[in-house]
Amino acid sequence: MVAGLSLPRIVRVGRGAVEELGDVVAGLGLSRPLLVTDAFLVGTGGAERVTATLVRAGLSPRLFSGTVPDPTTDSLAAGLEALHGHRADSVIGFGGGSPMDSAKALALLGVQGGRMRDYKAPRVNHGPALPVIAVPTTVGSGSEATQVTVITDSGTDEKMLCLGPAFQPIAAVVDADLTLSMPPRLTADTGVDALTHAVEAYVSRKANAFSDGLALTAIATIGRHLRRVYADGSDAVAREAMMLAATQAGMAFSNSSVALVHGMSRPIGAHFHVAHGLSNAMLFPAVTAFSVAAAPGRYADCARALGAASVTDAEGAAAAKLVDALHELCHDLAVPTPRAHGIDPAAWARLTPLMAEQALGSGSPANNPVVPTAEQIQELYARIYA
Template sequence: MSASIGLPRVMRIGGGAVAEIGSVVASLGFSRPLVVTDNFLVCTGAAATMMKALESAGLSPYLFDGTVPDPTTASLEVGLAALSAHEADSVIGFGGGSPMDTAKALALLGLQGGHMSHYKAPRNNTGPALPIIAVPTTAGSGSEATQFTVISDSVTEEKMLCPGLSFLPVAAVIDYELTMTMPARLTADTGVDALTHAIEAYVSKKANPFSDSLALVAITTIGKVLRRAYLDGNDIQAREQMMLAATQAGIAFSNSSVALVHGMSRPIGAHFHIAHGLSNAMLLPAVTAFSVHDAESRYADCARALGIASVEDNDEVASKRLVEELAQLCRDVQVPTPKDYGIDSAKWQKLIPLMAEQALASGSPGNNPKVPTDAEIRDIYAQIYN
């Protein structure tokens, strides 16, 4: 059975690559990009530096810095107005997952119109969209190389997964130097997010040899350097390797799929406004423990790639070590439980039925090695609270 593979047309990877953003955009034939970013990158001066680089290449960029964490349908409205007023011919997503998700949504809505709920899974979006250039500043989401965006419905609070080639960037500029100032908490959360992408891509029912190879390489790298990057943000080698691994994991799951962790993570983010990487980290050990016996050999491969099992260890031993190591990793990088994060127990328990319903409706749990029932998802939510 063949696999359908989608990749950015152009990728610039390495320290200082962001300085080449002007030549990348110009070489693709675009002249009026809308730069979609957030207030943080405006305050650091990074957004101004990008605008100067674009202008120096003879382009006419416009800056939109109204991105919000976990973008919503309401937050897109101002961006769409900016897109139209500038008569943009392309969109640059500059930042973490939220600016890139926003850029992808604006690129599609700018040409097709409508409401983002029209484009959520199971719909596969392959229609027209403005070209997207992605410039990540965190090592985690992999959004620079994926055909997905995630937008929350401002009315229902549903965190909607919107898939399809319409959202795949035409170019990605991947510069690890942009991650050097990431604080430890963000480093940990985005790093475990990247590891989740790689593991889920490998164990997914939609896995294929192309995605497998990238997933295993990413797992190996993250196992070696995530703790280093968390403990010492100035570790240049760790930062560089984490950035590349995050992109590799993004390509892997974009061409395979995510599974139960992501299906359960999105409702947590929507209802409790927890960053996507952190909600994934809260879930990863428990979901892996739930799933491991239905794909023991695949999880064992992940354990060997992570460096905590050898070829001499049988699959049962190796997969058990993976479950233990994921729990230990989350302890080492101080991933809080929902209770530790400050979420009220009564509110958590009250929302479990709705979160389970939304997780199943996303379709992601159907890609899991062990497809859960509604009751099993509820049980996992109850387990991870404390």
């Protein structure tokens, strides 16, 4: 099998790397970036700090801080206006997954036009698009390293998976110092998100030798550091390890795929406004239990990398230990069920058939070791609710 690989051209990793952002952009021959971020990072002074590094490098940036959690097609309109008004030659995504996803979408729409729905999966988008430079401030999405963006259709509440080299950042600047202020809940949710990326990349039907190595390394690192950084957010060593693991997991799934957890997670986020990492965490143990019998060797490898099983455990036993370990991890990180999170049971039941349809429509479940039916997805939604 020939694997088609896509990676950022430039990656700067390490504490303090954000101070080199201006040099990275200038070195690419760009001069008029649109800095895409959110109101929170404006309020913390982070956006001002990044703008200053760009100005010191002789660039002419413009700030757009109108991104929203789980970006929508409506939220992109003001960004496009800012992009065209500035005559931007590049886009910098600064923030969590939402600003980075917004930046990717704006970079493509700013050149090609049309509606975001025109670019959703299964279409593979090759461009053209403006260059994107990604600067993550959370650990989890891996969007700085992926050829994927997720935008919610404001008219239908469908979370649209959009993919292809057009969305691949040309550069990523990965600085763990930007994550030191993350609260425990966000630390937990984004950490499980990164772990989900790595495990799904490894068990995916599209897995390959390149993505395998990145996935197993990320799983091992997350296994050693996630509880530690959840307990102490000021642990700079653990923060840096988790930041690198999230980027590796992003590279892994971008060059393999995600699977059933992500396919089922996106509709939960769209209809009930649950953060992406949290909805992944709600699903992760149950979906793994559903899938594990179809690829016990692959799941056993994940269990050993995570530290949940040893090399002496048989494949089936090791794979079962992974399911147990995920339940224990979600318990330790206080991951709520949808019911405990406050989601109305009647609304959950009413929307379950639509969510199952949207999950299948995204294409991600087709990469799962067990390709589910709509009825099986509905049963999984019912099982995880309480």
